[in-house]
Amino acid sequence: MELYSGYINKLIEQFAKLPGIGSKSAQRLALHIINMPPDHVEHFAHIMVEARKNVHYCKNCFTLTDKEICPICANLKRDHKMIMVVENIRDLAAYEKTGKYDGVYHVLHGAISPMLGVGPNDIKLKELVKRLEEEVDEVIIATNSSLEGETTAMYISKLIKPIGVKVTRIASGVPVGGDLECIDEITLLRALEGRTEL
Numbered sequence: 001m002e003l004y005s006g007y008i009n010k011l012i013e014q015f016a017k018l019p020g021i022g023s024k025s026a027q028r029l030a031l032h033i034i035n036m037p038p039d040h041v042e043h044f045a046h047i048m049v050e051a052r053k054n055v056h057y058c059k060n061c062f063t064l065t066d067k068e069i070c071p072i073c074a075n076l077k078r079d080h081k082m083i084m085v086v087e088n089i090r091d092l093a094a095y096e097k098t099g100k101y102d103g104v105y106h107v108l109h110g111a112i113s114p115m116l117g118v119g120p121n122d123i124k125l126k127e128l129v130k131r132l133e134e135e136v137d138e139v140i141i142a143t144n145s146s147l148e149g150e151t152t153a154m155y156i157s158k159l160i161k162p163i164g165v166k167v168t169r170i171a172s173g174v175p176v177g178g179d180l181e182c183i184d185e186i187t188l189l190r191a192l193e194g195r196t197e198l
Contacts (some may be wrong), residue, residue: 006036034088052180060131062124072096072104081137085128085156087111087144095142098144103140106131111148112155118148120155129159138166145172145187 004012008030015026033041057063058070065071072078082103087094092105108123132139141156143149157167171188171194 057107060108061105062127063092063105077102081135082140083128083131083136083138084140084142086142087149087152091142091144103138108143109177111116111143111146111152112149113148116148123152125156125159129163130158131164133163136165140166140168140170142170145190 011030012026013042015029054066058065060073106128109124141153143152172190
C-alpha cells in the first residue's frame with residue numbers, strides 16, 4: 001500500500017535524486033514544500049529556474065557565477081600571480097572557508113582517470129595553460145590524494161614545468177585526531193616527506 005498519492009510521491013522521487021538526500025530527507029523536504037504557502041513555493045521554483053538559466057562558468061577560473069567573472073577573479077586584492085588548481089567547485093569552497101588563501105583558483109571539473117575514460121582533454125587543462133600566458137609566479141596543485149588526483153597532479157607538473165612557472169603540491173598526511181596505526185602507508189610516507197620544522 002502506498003503511503004502518499006501521486007504528486008507527493010513524484011516530489012519525493014525528485015528530491016531523492018539530489019546528491020546526499022536519502023529517502024527520509026526527501027520525504028521531509030517534499031512535505032515541507034507541500035506545507036509552504038503557495039506564493040513561497042512559486043518564488044522558490046522561480047529562483048531555481050532563474051539560477052539554472054543564468055549561472056555559468058567564470059571565464060577565468062571556471063567556478064560558477066552569474067557574472068562574466070566570479071567575485072574571486074574580479075577581486076583586485078587577490079594575488080593573481082598565484083593559481084591554486086582544484087578538481088571541483090566544492091574543493092574551492094573548502095579552501096575559501098579557511099580564509100588563509102589570497103590567490104586565485106582554477107577549477108578542472110574532474111581528474112584524469114584512464115579507468116573511467118577521462119583524459120587530459122576532458123578537464124580544463126588547456127584553459128589552465130592559456131592562463132599561464134599571463135604573469136604567473138606559482139601554480140599550487142590541490143587535487144585530491146586519490147590515484148586520479150595524484151595522476152592529474154603529475155600530469156600538470158610535467159605540463160607546466162617547461163613553461164618556467166613554479167609548481168607546488170599541497171601537503172597531505174596524517175589527519176588531526178588520526179591514529180597512526182589506522183593510516184595507510186602512502187599517506188604516512190607523504191606526511192613524512194611533507195614534514196616541517198617546529
